[in-house]
Amino acid sequence: MKSIKAISAVALVATLTLAGCSSGANGGDAGGDVTIEFQTGFAVDDGEMTLMKELVSEFEASNQGVTIDLIAAGTDYESDMKVRLAAGTAPDIWNTHGWSLLRYSEFLLPLEDQPWADDVIDSLDETMRNDAGEIFALPTNIDISGLIYNADVLEAAGVDPYGIESWDDFDDAADAVNSDTVSPIYQGGKPLAGALADRVVSGTFDDDDLAEMLDGSFVTPAYEEMLDLVQDWGDSGYFNPDYSSASRDDMAKALAQGQAAFMYGPSLLFDNAWSFNPDANLGFMPIPTTTGAPRYLVGGERTAFGISNKTENPDEAKAFIAFLAENDTALAAASTSPPGLTTATMELGKLQPSFEKWMTEEEVPVLPYFDRVYLPNGSWESMQVTTDVVITGQGTPAQATEQMKSTYDSLRGQSE
Amino acid sequence: MTTAPLKPSRGLRRSATRGGGYVNLLYLPALVLFAVFMIYPLISGIGLAFTNWNGYSEARSFVGFDNFARLFSDPVFATAVRNTFIFGIGCTIIQQVFGLGLAIALDKPLRGRSTVRAIVYLPVLVSPIIMGTMYYLLLQYNDGAFNDVVVAFGGERMAWLADSSMAIAIIVAVNSLQFMGISMIIYLAGLQSIPEMYYDAASLDGATTWQQFRYVTVPLLQPAFATSIVLNLIGGLKLFDVIKILTNGGPGYSTQSVSTLISTTYFDSQSAGYASAMGVALFAIIIVITIIMNKVLGSRKVEA
Amino acid sequence: MSRLSKVLIGIGLAVVCFVQLLPFYVALTTSLKPKTDLSSQLALPGEIFFGNFASALDDGNILRAIVNSIIVTAVSTFFVCVLGALAAYPLARRGTWVNKVIMLVILSMIMVPPLSILVPLYTMLSKMGGVNTYWGIILVMIATHLSLSVFLYAAFLRTIPSSLEEAAKLDGANLLQTLFYIVFPLLKPVTATVIILTGIATWNEYALSSFILTKPDVQTIAPAIASFFSLQSSNLGAAAAAALLALAPVLIAYLFLQQYFMKGMVAGAEK
Numbered sequence: 001m002k003s004i005k006a007i008s009a010v011a012l013v014a015t016l017t018l019a020g021c022s023s024g025a026n027g028g029d030a031g032g033d034v035t036i037e038f039q040t041g042f043a044v045d046d047g048e049m050t051l052m053k054e055l056v057s058e059f060e061a062s063n064q065g066v067t068i069d070l071i072a073a074g075t076d077y078e079s080d081m082k083v084r085l086a087a088g089t090a091p092d093i094w095n096t097h098g099w100s101l102l103r104y105s106e107f108l109l110p111l112e113d114q115p116w117a118d119d120v121i122d123s124l125d126e127t128m129r130n131d132a133g134e135i136f137a138l139p140t141n142i143d144i145s146g147l148i149y150n151a152d153v154l155e156a157a158g159v160d161p162y163g164i165e166s167w168d169d170f171d172d173a174a175d176a177v178n179s180d181t182v183s184p185i186y187q188g189g190k191p192l193a194g195a196l197a198d199r200v201v202s203g204t205f206d207d208d209d210l211a212e213m214l215d216g217s218f219v220t221p222a223y224e225e226m227l228d229l230v231q232d233w234g235d236s237g238y239f240n241p242d243y244s245s246a247s248r249d250d251m252a253k254a255l256a257q258g259q260a261a262f263m264y265g266p267s268l269l270f271d272n273a274w275s276f277n278p279d280a281n282l283g284f285m286p287i288p289t290t291t292g293a294p295r296y297l298v299g300g301e302r303t304a305f306g307i308s309n310k311t312e313n314p315d316e317a318k319a320f321i322a323f324l325a326e327n328d329t330a331l332a333a334a335s336t337s338p339p340g341l342t343t344a345t346m347e348l349g350k351l352q353p354s355f356e357k358w359m360t361e362e363e364v365p366v367l368p369y370f371d372r373v374y375l376p377n378g379s380w381e382s383m384q385v386t387t388d389v390v391i392t393g394q395g396t397p398a399q400a401t402e403q404m405k406s407t408y409d410s411l412r413g414q415s416e
Numbered sequence: 417m418t419t420a421p422l423k424p425s426r427g428l429r430r431s432a433t434r435g436g437g438y439v440n441l442l443y444l445p446a447l448v449l450f451a452v453f454m455i456y457p458l459i460s461g462i463g464l465a466f467t468n469w470n471g472y473s474e475a476r477s478f479v480g481f482d483n484f485a486r487l488f489s490d491p492v493f494a495t496a497v498r499n500t501f502i503f504g505i506g507c508t509i510i511q512q513v514f515g516l517g518l519a520i521a522l523d524k525p526l527r528g529r530s531t532v533r534a535i536v537y538l539p540v541l542v543s544p545i546i547m548g549t550m551y552y553l554l555l556q557y558n559d560g561a562f563n564d565v566v567v568a569f570g571g572e573r574m575a576w577l578a579d580s581s582m583a584i585a586i587i588v589a590v591n592s593l594q595f596m597g598i599s600m601i602i603y604l605a606g607l608q609s610i611p612e613m614y615y616d617a618a619s620l621d622g623a624t625t626w627q628q629f630r631y632v633t634v635p636l637l638q639p640a641f642a643t644s645i646v647l648n649l650i651g652g653l654k655l656f657d658v659i660k661i662l663t664n665g666g667p668g669y670s671t672q673s674v675s676t677l678i679s680t681t682y683f684d685s686q687s688a689g690y691a692s693a694m695g696v697a698l699f700a701i702i703i704v705i706t707i708i709m710n711k712v713l714g715s716r717k718v719e720a
Numbered sequence: 721m722s723r724l725s726k727v728l729i730g731i732g733l734a735v736v737c738f739v740q741l742l743p744f745y746v747a748l749t750t751s752l753k754p755k756t757d758l759s760s761q762l763a764l765p766g767e768i769f770f771g772n773f774a775s776a777l778d779d780g781n782i783l784r785a786i787v788n789s790i791i792v793t794a795v796s797t798f799f800v801c802v803l804g805a806l807a808a809y810p811l812a813r814r815g816t817w818v819n820k821v822i823m824l825v826i827l828s829m830i831m832v833p834p835l836s837i838l839v840p841l842y843t844m845l846s847k848m849g850g851v852n853t854y855w856g857i858i859l860v861m862i863a864t865h866l867s868l869s870v871f872l873y874a875a876f877l878r879t880i881p882s883s884l885e886e887a888a889k890l891d892g893a894n895l896l897q898t899l900f901y902i903v904f905p906l907l908k909p910v911t912a913t914v915i916i917l918t919g920i921a922t923w924n925e926y927a928l929s930s931f932i933l934t935k936p937d938v939q940t941i942a943p944a945i946a947s948f949f950s951l952q953s954s955n956l957g958a959a960a961a962a963a964l965l966a967l968a969p970v971l972i973a974y975l976f977l978q979q980y981f982m983k984g985m986v987a988g989a990e991k
């Protein structure tokens with residue numbers, strides 16, 4: 001049969017090619033050359049990736065014999081890292097994307113003796129250091145956001161974003177913008193229902209509640225209060241019709257095109273939205289509370305790079321991380337985020353007005369992500385789905401809170 | 417994919433196999449590969465089902481049958497099992513209907529026949545993860561092509577995937593559209609193996625087109641039916657990428673299949689132990705299906 | 721057949737073709753528009769934009785991915801056919817209870833979801849040094865696709881009378897001679913099926929490849945295309961361009977193999 005013959009021939013050629021390739025690759029390590037595998041977690045054409053490619057070639061040029069193997073990742077990045085950690089074959093350096101302490105610290109080298117370690121900005125330093133004073137990653141930027149909005153949409157409806165101080169004010173604003181073409185809250189249930197809960201929930205817990213959460217008992221009323229708010233928004237028709245299927249890209253596109261007034265999510269939504277419409281007029285504002293505490297923004301670790309404690313080349317890896325720290329101004333600007341180090345300058349472009357208003361003028365508090373401090377590692381998925389269940393009307397806030405409590409209890413059991 | 421309906425006589429088969437067990441050496445290479453790359457990983461997975469491992473950390477402790485106990489009272493798992501069967505059976509039925517219909521239509525001489533075949537088959541050549549993404553684009557609320565058409569005809573935009581039953585139906589449809597080309601090819605091959613003289617004889621006897629189909633085509637297509645049904649059933653039961661992309665199991669948990677639920681539980685909820693228990697349960701279901709399939713396939717050749 | 725039913729069939733086929741081509745049309749328009757072009761997916765681009773194709777080639781390294789996919793698919797498919805046919809022969813011809821159990825085990829392997837074996841498999845492969853290598857992914861592809869091949873070959877073999885093999889044996893042929901000169905030539909039609917099914921499945925494999933192949937040098941097309949979507953950003957246009965580029969070789973292969981497939985089937989029936 002001809003096809004069989006053809007395929008055998010291809011197989012033969014391929015096998016020969018393989019043999020050639022692998023023998024070539026094995027010869028590379030001789031002569032003291034060092035290769036550092038750097039798993040970035042960025043898409044191949046991401047802005048931060050493009051800059052990283054330039055920085056890597058600059059670093060390699062001044063450090064002969066060191067090769068940085070820069071690796072892009074798809075949406076399965078987190079799963080990929082978990083599989084590699086389970087297999088004991090972590091890359092030398094990887095992006096800890098918010099989890100340097102809670103998830104990854106048992107696999108990372110402590111870096112508090114590094115030249116940049118004392119320059120980490122305060123709000124990150126608090127959440128990235130453990131009780132022993134160890135810090136496990138270099139944060140190149142910080143994820144700060146509150147309630148994200150499209151300023152043009154609000155203006156067209158006569159809403160002043162700076163005037164929204166309570167949830168009642170928010171409801172008035174939402175009613176004013178609600179129309180066939182504009183959704184007051186444009187949220188994607190698939191990726192970011194949990195992001196909504198995670199941001200709003202800090203405003204329904206008072207200090208005593210938070211202390212109880214840290215002690216290991218779940219504060220049901222405070223959590224349920226957050227879900228009650230969410231249910232009210234659903235009942236008032238604030239969510240987008242395609243809530244349950246919208247992807248993060250759909251959210252960004254709706255924000256860019258003025259189909260969304262507000263949304264909750266990480267600050268990377270801004271960049272995503274501007275990639276569709278560079279002229280979109282976007283901003284963010286602090287989130288109201290129900291406890292009488294002042295309004296707040298939410299922020300935490302975004303892009304951060306840690307070094308595997310199993311790396312064979314810790315010195316080269318540390319040198320590269322230190323080199324990245326020197327270039328933090330550019331790295332932060334590439335993601336339109338404030339830098340993670342005090343030594344870098346902020347170049348926020350179109351987000352500058354929001355930052356100046358809330359951070360410089362009003363000095364509103366920046367709270368850490370609720371789940372990273374008060375919930376056990378692994379709660380995110382449950383937070384995501386229980387919120388989704390309430391928004392899609394498949395369960396009541398009480399039921400969802402009950403489920404959240406059982407996740408909290410079982411995960412705390414797992415970690416002890 | 418079998419064509420000759422002949423069954424070897426028992427005596428012949430006996431004597432052919434009496435040659436001794438060394439023939440069995442032929443399956444050794446395959447068995448070694450299975451043992452190393454599938455059975456060993458599967459068994460290590462079973463061990464994890466008795467732990468509370470989070471999926472990556474070195475810490476884990478033994479929890480006995482806790483995970484299995486949880487499984488039986490977990491409504492989410494029950495939903496996922498139900499959905500898995502809906503996906504498996506739904507896709508199988510739709511693909512048989514369309515596959516056979518297309519094969520019959522394209523078996524006759526027709527201008528552009530091979531082009532149509534190629535077009536029907538085209539989506540098979542694309543990774544399901546990409547096909548799912550393409551359909552997601554079509555189904556988007558604000559910029560999706562389907563809604564553009566709806567609006568152009570004066571209708572209201574639809575949130576296609578917001579309702580769970582609708583979302584399940586769409587998932588079944590997308591997977592069936594993608595893979596009906598495989599059924600079509602199998603049935604085409606089957607049809608071409610039916611000698612023309614059978615039809616000639618039937619029409620001489622005054623059989624109508626329907627009677628020819630019922631009494632000549634269907635019986636002689638038995639092997640093709642078996643192959644096509646098995647392949648589609650496997651595809652439907654294993655469905656993963658399309659669900660991940662179109663709904664990611666939502667709204668809530670309502671469109672999860674067992675595979676997607678295992679993935680979510682393993683990676684997102686970080687409950688690898690519980691996910692492994694689900695894997696064990698799934699494997700038990702698989703074995704039952706395999707035994708049934710094997711029985712059905714073993715017996716049908718006699719009738720063919 | 722009446723004129724009316726001919727027309728109806730024609731219309732039905734036209735609808736099917738339209739439905740099947742629609743996603744590809746949308747992929748094409750998406751790939752030819754910049755990200756800032758938010759016009760309807762159905763609208764053709766006002767001005768053709770090649771940036772996405774450039775990005776697919778430069779950032780996505782898609783040509784390299786196509787070469788990698790060809791290597792992995794060709795080698796895996798070859799071994800899946802050979803090992804599958806060899807394994808099916810004793811299982812179809814010697815119905816001892818041991819063989820029946822082995823057959824059942826192999827059949828149940830067909831439906832094992834990749835995720836159930838992922839972590840132990842990856843751990844083992846990385847200890848063997850097989851992560852990010854051709855041989856690593858090829859072994860995994862063979863193992864995960866072999867069961868279907870054994871099933872198809874065994875089902876086909878059971879329908880072929882063993883009289884020819886008997887005769888060969890009487891003429892003094894040994895087992896290997898019987899296999900290569902008598903049995904394997906009879907397996908042509910089912911081999912075409914196995915090649916098509918395995919070839920397409922390995923070409924498009926994502927669930928395991930995305931973990932085992934993370935470096936561009938060895939990455940196959942599905943993970944390469946997926947690397948345009950990350951936790952942080954996504955580029956549909958470039959991904960669509962990459963997907964269309966990756967479709968070309970496999971489409972050509974299909975058009976070429978389709979003839980063999982049909983001929984093989986007919987030949988199988990005549991025997």
